[in-house]
Amino acid sequence: MSAIQLRAIGLILCAAVVFGTGGWLTSAGRPYGVALQTVHKLVALAAVIIIAVTVYEPMSIGAVSTGESIVIWVAGLLVIASFASGAVVSASDSAPRWVLRLHRVAPWFAGVLAAVGVYITAGRV
Numbered sequence: 636m637s638a639i640q641l642r643a644i645g646l647i648l649c650a651a652v653v654f655g656t657g658g659w660l661t662s663a664g665r666p667y668g669v670a671l672q673t674v675h676k677l678v679a680l681a682a683v684i685i686i687a688v689t690v691y692e693p694m695s696i697g698a699v700s701t702g703e704s705i706v707i708w709v710a711g712l713l714v715i716a717s718f719a720s721g722a723v724v725s726a727s728d729s730a731p732r733w734v735l736r737l738h739r740v741a742p743w744f745a746g747v748l749a750a751v752g753v754y755i756t757a758g759r760v
C-alpha cells in the first residue's frame with residue numbers, strides 16, 4: 636500500500652473518531668468527559684498533522700494553481716477556527732453562544748475543504 640493510501644485511510648479513521656466523539660460530547664453535555672475530550676482533540680491534531688504533511692510539499696514547490704491554493708488556505712483557516720472555538724468551548728463554562736455555534740459548524744466546512752485539498756495535492760510531488 637502506498638504512503639498516500641495509508642494517509643487517506645488514516646484521515647478517514649481520524650475524521651470518524653473526531654466527528655463521532657464531537658457528536659458524543661454534544662449529546663452528553665457538560666461537564667465534558669476528560670477522556671472523550673482528550674481523544675477528540677488529540678485525534679483532531681493527528682489529522683491536522685497528516686493533512687499539513689500532505690499539502691506542504693506540493694504547495695512549496697508551486698505544484699498547485701492559485702485557485703487550489705485558495706481552497707487549501709481557506710481550509711487551514713477553518714481548521715484554526717475549529718481548534719480555537721473548541722478550546723474556548725471546553726475551557727469556559729460561559730463561552731459565548733456564537734463560539735459554540737462556530738464549533739458546531741466550522742468543523743464540517745473544514746473537513747470537506749481539507750478533504751478536497753488533500754485530494755488535489757495527493758501525488759503531486
Ligand code: HEM
Nearest residue numbers: 654657658660661676679714717718721722724725739742
Ligand atoms: C479540527 C479540529 C476539530 C474538529 C474537526 C472538531 C469537531 C467537532 C464536532 C463535529 C463536534 C460536534 C458538533 C455537533 O454536535 O454539532 C465537536 C464538539 C466539541 N468539540 Fe470539537 N473539534 C475540533 C477540535 C476541538 C478541540 C481542539 C477541542 C478542545 C480543546 C474541542 C472540543 C469540543 C467540545 C467540548 C465539543 C462539544 C461542544 C458542545 O457542547 O456542543 N474540539 N467538535
